[in-house]
Amino acid sequence: MLTPVPLLIVPLALYNIIVFLMPGTEWSTVLTTVSMLSGAEWTISMAEAFVVLSLVFLFFEILKSTRITSRSIIDHMLSMLVFVAGMAEFLLVRQAGNSVFAILLCIMLLDVVAGFSVSVRVAQRDFAIEPRDS
Template sequence: MLTPIPLLIIPLAIYNILVFLMPGTEWGTILTTVSMLSGAQWTITMEEGFIVLCLFFLFFEILKSTRITSRSLVDHMLSMLLFAASMAEFLLVQQAGNSTFAILLCVMLLDVVAGFSVSVRVAQRDFSVEPRSE
């Protein structure tokens, strides 16, 4: 069972743990290099891995938004609150003023917009009014 707590709080917590408890963490650190069949070397940095993690959680957030329950509204409100708090952190905290956090913010904004859009669309599908026959 999925809880009404926004899942994107997990990447936000990971980001804050890395920058505040492990100062000096370099986002450009290479995690791995993959040899492609073409002969090219694909390097994956910590920043790219983090962004993929954020997108993974976004996928599940969008899946959660397709359910119509009494918790849906709470979930959307908490997602919006999380986005607003993250926006404040981006603007006010020096460690959050970078592209990695900005992309996390974009993912959170997409979650808020997609959550409301999908919910409205699902609600329209579930609520159909037939014309009155006279």
Template sequence: MLTPIPLLIIPLAIYNIIAFLTPGVAWTSGLAEIAMMSGVRWTLTVSDVFLALCLFVLLFEVMKATRISSRSIVDHILSLLLFVCALIEFLMVPQAGTSPFALLVAIMLLDVIIGFSVSIRVAQRDVALTAAPDQ
């Protein structure tokens, strides 16, 4: 069961744990190297894995936006509040002033826009306006 709690709170919590509890970890440090068929070595960094997780969570947020229930309104409001809190953190907290966090905030903004857009589109299907017959 998908709850009205925004799932993007998970990457936000992970970012804050990494940024505040392990300040020595650099977002550009490599986690793994993968040899590509072209001969190039692709280095996965901490920020690459983090952003992939964010996009994966965004997929589930978009799927949540397609459901029709009264809880979806609560979900949209909480997603908007989460975006505002993350934006304030980005602007005010020095540890949040990084590119991965800026992209997380952008993903949260996309979640808000997509959520409201999908809900409006679903609501338009339910409302049928017809012209009044001439009398």
């Protein structure tokens, strides 16, 4: 069973843990290098891995938004609250003023917009009225 807690709170919390509990950590730190068959070296930085992790959470959030339950409105409101908190942090906290956090904020906004869009679309389908034959 999926909970009405916004899953994107996990990457937001993880970001804050990294920047506040591990000061000096650079987002450009290379986590791994993969040798490709072409001979190219693909380096994956901490920032790129974090964005991919956030996108995985977004995927599950969008899956949650396709389920229409009595708690879906609460879930959408909580997602909006997480986005607003992220926006406030982006504007007011020095450690959040970077591209990694800006991309996380865009992911949160996409979650809010997608959640409401899916809900409206499903509601339209559920309440479609057929014209009467005269």
